[in-house]
Amino acid sequence: MTETQYLSPKTIDEAVNLYSKNQGQSKILAGGTDLLVQIRSGVLSPETIIDIKNIKEISEIKNNGEGSFTIGAAVSGASLEENEEFKDYWPGVLEALRLIGSEQIQGRASLGGNLCNASPAGDSVPALIASGATANVQGPNGKRNLPVEEIHAGPGKTNLKNDEILINFDFPTKEQGSADAYLRMIPRTEMDIAVVGCAVNITMDEDTCINARVALGAVAPTAVLVNEAAKLLIGTKLDNDVIEKAAKCCEDACNPINDKRGTIFYRKRVSGVLFKRALKIAVERAKR
Amino acid sequence: MNEMSNKWIGKNTIRPDGAEKVTGRAEYAADTTMPGMLWGKILRSPYPHATIKSIDTKKAESLPGVHAVATHDDSVDFPLDTPVILGIQDMRWMARNVLAKEKVLFHGHPIAAVAAKTEEIAQKACELIEVDYEVHDWAIEINDAIKDDAPILHDFIKFDGKPSNIAGTLEHKKGDIDKGFEEADVIIEKDFETAAVHQGYLENHACLVSVAPDDKTVIWSSSQGQFMVRAMTSFITGIPQSNIRAIPAEIGGGFGGKTIVYLEPVAAILSKKSGRPVKMMMTREEVMRASGPTSASKSTVKIGATKDGKIIAAKGVFYLQAGAFPGSPIRGAAGCCLAPYDIPNAHTLGYDVVSNRSKVAAYRAPGAPIGAYAVECVLDEIAESLNICPLEFRLKNAAKEGTKAVHGPTYPKMGYVETLEAALKNPHYKLPLKKCQGRGVASGFWFNAGGESCAQVNITEDGNVAVTTGHPDIGGSRASIANITAELLGIDINRVSVTIGDTASIGFSNLTGGSRVLFASALVVTESTKQVIDILKDRAAKIWNIDKEAIDWENGVAKPAGDNAGKFKPLTLAEIADQATPTGGPIGAGHQVNTVGAEGGFATHICDVEVDVELGIARILKYTAIQDVGKAIHPAYVEGQLQGGVVQGIGWALNEEYIYNDKGKLDNPGFLDYRIPVCSDLPMIDTVIVEVPNPKHPQGVRGVGEVPIVPPLAAIANAIYNAVGKRFYSLPMSPPKVLEGLEQK
CATH class of the missing domain: 3.30.465.10 (Uridine Diphospho-n-acetylenolpyruvylglucosamine Reductase; domain 3)
Structure with missing residues (x-):
């Protein structure tokens, strides 16, 4: 049976030192909800696990105002x-x-x-x-x-x-009149993995959008920041045709695959739909 | 028996296994251990189809910690040309499914097994076994398996005189189908497909087997039949049944999937070779890859009706996947699909198709949901084209007492019409619907079953009652048997305890399946209890020194039948038990019989869905399951069975499917990507219990567990059509499929 070394440093310097000493053979453990599953299923078998939860900076919430x-x-x-x-x-x-x-x-x-x-x-x-x-x-x-x-x-x-x-x-410091929202599509209602995810962070000045960031998940090898969609929104009153064009940008930003969780067609189409729905929620929150 | 006077039958008594289960005391197969126990692991095929040229186990055997390695050569040989039938299984296939012989036939097919000191060593040793394969092309889907140049799984299977993957057919005929269609005013014919779905039991397969040096064998395992486990293990190992004691553990779900063996014979072989007890547990991935799902299917259904709404002809052709070995549930598809209807001209035909997938196992009303899905969807289209309410349409064509069913029997009194009337009357059927919401209905049938059962009813020395039956309890049979025994004896329910005996403590009892257990065990328990009452009267007669005929048994006491019999203070069960020794000895009776008289069950379901048309997601809003159960002995358990069947049907209809990759390997062997419904996907499933007693059963029992999974597939498909105006002919109706379909509309 293989043995695994468990280390629990108390400072960042200590952690960095341990991690760099065991390069390639060690894995960082935070919550472990992915790592432990991967170890159990045999995907990973690290010699050393470095638990970083006991390091103050890594486990604290600081409100900077x-x-x-x-x-x-x-x-x-x-x-x-x-x-x-x-x-x-x-x-x-x-x-x-x-x-x-x-x-x-x-x-x-x-x-x-x-x-x-x-x-x-x-x-x-x-x-x-x-x-x-x-x-x-x-x-x-x-x-x-x-x-x-x-x-x-x-x-x-x-x-x-x-x-x-x-x-x-x-x-970052929160802009006046800004809010964010995230939506994902899963076939079930919980305990599932995103087929498409979309986040919108928007800043409104009255009815005008003055800043926006749009990001998509599960539609490409990495999560995607969709600058083109954001650019279309900024400076507009978010009329329907603007939203539709931005939704099309989201579809175009996708570079998905056909797999057991969804098709290329489906992921593209749903990116646009989730964008519109997340945008609506973010705008409502921003105006609150 | 007078309904109103029932004290225990029909009451929701506390389930006898409840406290043990919620406090963690209940013993499942995986909880068992023995001193000196080894762990067994299985080497599985990395290919979907290959000939095994050689297996070299030397390296594995020499790994420290390894005690035994087993291959097919260690098991009894079943020549391919000689069928050895056990129930609905053939030991030729069973033995080769447990450990592959000539060929591996699916990715994950067991090839060899190792027993070692730890699971890790056993796993490592499996990796050291060297197998030389000759890899073949493979066929996963039905269409690939039945095409002319398909790779042939079994050379000796012939169809139309040629080697084929069609392993068998089954058909039912009634009337003149051609003439029927000629007389029809409306004819609708459609093709359907369903995906393979797994039973999804919570508890993975597990067992502990100990073979002593004198071959005396003890098996603890999770199964739907300890006698099935005993028999199959005996066949495959050659150990006589009399030397095997199979102990049924509590079971964490089976749904048909635990009616065959996977691990027990292998563990027995390893135990015999190593001289140590051997424990084996599958992982969820192994369960998904190598234990039975039910068939995927393709089918064509054609139905003709007259313009006044009478079905005059129906034809159904069903291809069902069997997996690696023959034996798909074509009888359920071809036999049940038209059973609810009185149709003069009909023809149903099923094809059993082998392909390079894991061998299918029974799953709740095996085959019936596949047949009903196609038929009930076409009926919905005919009702629509004739502009008749789909329930009224079914009512007009409903089979009733005296109808000759397409699958053969002439029905006695039965309750299909009552389920339709209850559906029409149900407030659910009239609730208003909003945009993108729709309502669908469908009906379904399952045969139910009888078969061998044994029971022993003993009066304990303190005057209580111990009942032993031989069927694992997967649906409330212990609670129901307790209700019946208490009712017949006229005593408090808490004085009755019901135990599932092991194979050495009760006579042969067929496995738990087909919705047979309460039907059959109630019969033998009733007969045993009647005999016990007879003995009790006899003992009272001895105590009072009067004739037995002058004694009545009423409300748990023996009393003189009338004034002429003499004046005696009634004797309680406890008082008679106290006098058991001087009056003749222990009091008890057993009965064993091949039970007959099982009668079918019918259901009608109403389902409301809401479709998110932008995302293609169908969500179940409201669901009502109406079923004739004959008699609900324990209504809460009956309701649970109805709800459970519906939920599994919802999963089948909407998201569950076996997905294979281009290497012929299952791509979703876990509950993340094999999507059974979670609680938040479901509304409360409403139930309406209809009771038209089975005239051939003392309590009127028909059977409950299978019927509720039959209607949901079509009820949901019909509801989605009603919501969005688009019909889907392929399951699952998963979001990508629905969205694509809606765009093509």
Whole structure:
């Protein structure tokens, strides 16, 4: 029987040191809701598991004021749910994170784990991208700060270096009149994996859209930031024809595959539909 | 028996297995252990179709911790040209399904097995077994398996004189079908497809088997029949049945899927070779890849009716996948599909098609949902074209007492019409619907079944009652038997306990399946209890020194039949039990018989759906299942059976399907991508229990569990059409399929 070493560092420096020392043979454990499943099913058999949940910065929620938050990579969905301020400012990010798994999984599943697992269908990733959040990563050669949309490299692959650990996310100051929303399509009503996910973060000045970010999940090898759709929306009163054109942009931004979860045709069509529905929810929230 | 005076029959008594289950005490197969126990694992085929040229187990055998390796050579040989029938199975196929012999016939087909100190070592040893294959082309789907140049799975199977993957046919004929269609004013003919779906039981297959040096064998396992386990293990290992004691564990769902063996004979072979007890547990992935789903199908149904709404001719052709070995449930499709109707001219024909998939196993009313789906959808189209209410249309053509069914029998008193009348009267049928919402109805039938059953009813020394039967309880049979026994004896339900005996403690009882158990075991328990009452009267007679004929048994006591018999204080069960030894000894009686008189069950379902037309998602809004159950001995269990059947039908209709990749390998062997419904997908399933007692049964029991999965496929398809104006002829009606269909409208 293979033996696995479990390490639980208390500081970032310690974690970075352990991780870089065991490069290639170690895996980072946050909530473990993906990692432990992969180990059990035999997909992975790491020699060392480095549990980062006991590191303060990685497990804390910091409110920097005016919608700016710093959220530790391993903060669970259930803990973030209990933070009323975050819920008020970033309902779209929270609803995306809260869609991952069951109630039990929510006690562990985290934004950082969802991002680093790098599934194209990860629910919280499009919402993080739409929010404009950035990721702080640290390795033996220092810290970096990257926009979330630059983290994914392909299914199961990230642009983090072999010795870098994701520490936390910085959420930007919330613009006046802005709100976000996330929707996903699943064949069932819960306990399922996104066939398409769409996040919209929008800023309204009265009836005019003055800023927007749109992101899609599960329709390409990585989550997609759809700048073309956002550009169409900005400066308009979000008339139907504008929305339809932006929805078409979403369909065109898809680069999906036919697989057991959906067809190319279906994923493209649903991207546009979810965009329209998420936009409507975000606009309603922004005007509230 | 007077309905109104029933004290226990028809009451929702507390289920006898409840406390043990909710407190974790109930023992399932996976809970069992023995000192010195080894773990068994199975090596499975990486190819969907290949000839096994050689198997080299030397490396696996020499791995430290490995105690035994088994292949087909360690089992009894069943020559291909000699059928060995056991129930509805043929041991030629069963033995080759348990451990492949000449060929592997599906991805995941067991080839060899290892018993080792740990599961990990056993798994590792499996990987060290070297198999030399000659890989062949394969056929997964029916159309690929029946085309002219299809790869042939079994050379000895011939159809029309040529090697073929069509392993058999079955047909029913009545009247003159051609003449019937000539007289029809409206004829509708459509093609349908359904996907293979798995029973989806929560508990994976598991067993622990101990073969002692003298071949005395004990099996703990999860199955729907301990006697089936005993017999099949005996056949495959050569150990006589008298040396095997099969103990039925509590069972975490079966739905037909546990009516055959996968692990027990293998564990027995490994145990015999190693001299140690061997435990085996499948993973969910193994369950999905290698245990029976039910058939995928393709079918064509043509029905003709006169303009006044009388069905005059019907034809159905059904191709059902059997998987790797012959034996798909064509009888359920071709036999049940027209059973609810009085049709003068009819012809149904089923084809049994083998292909490179796991061998199918029974699944709740095997085959019947496939047949009913096609027929009930076409009936909906005919009713629409004639502008008749679909329920009135069915009522006009409903089979009743005296109707000669297409599948053969002439019906005695039965309750199909009553289910239709109840549906018409049900407030659900008149509820208003909004845009994108629709309502569908469909009916269904299942044969139900009798067969061998044994029971023993013993009076304990303290005057209580211990009943033993021989069928694993998967649908409430223990609670129902307790109700019946308490009723007949006139005693409190808490004084009756019901146990499922192992193969050494009760006589041969056929497996739990076909909705037969309560029908059959109620018959033998009733007879045994009557004998016990007779003995009790005899003992009272001895105590009072009067004639037995002068004694009545009433409300749990023996009392003089009248004043002439003498004046005696009534004797309770406890008082008679207390005097058992001086009056003749232990009190008890058993009965064993091949039960006959099972009669079919009919149901009519009403389903409302709402379709999200932009996403292609159909959601069930409201569902009412109406069924003639004969007599509901324990109504809460009956309701649970109806709801469970409907929910499995909903999964079948909307999302469940076996998806194969281009390597002939199942692509969704788990509950993430094989989508059974979750609670939030479902409304509360409403039930209406209709009781038209089976005239051939002492309590009027018909059978409950299978019928409710028969109508949902068509009821949902018809509801979706009603909601969006587009008919779908292929299951599952999953979101991509529905959206694409709506765009093509």
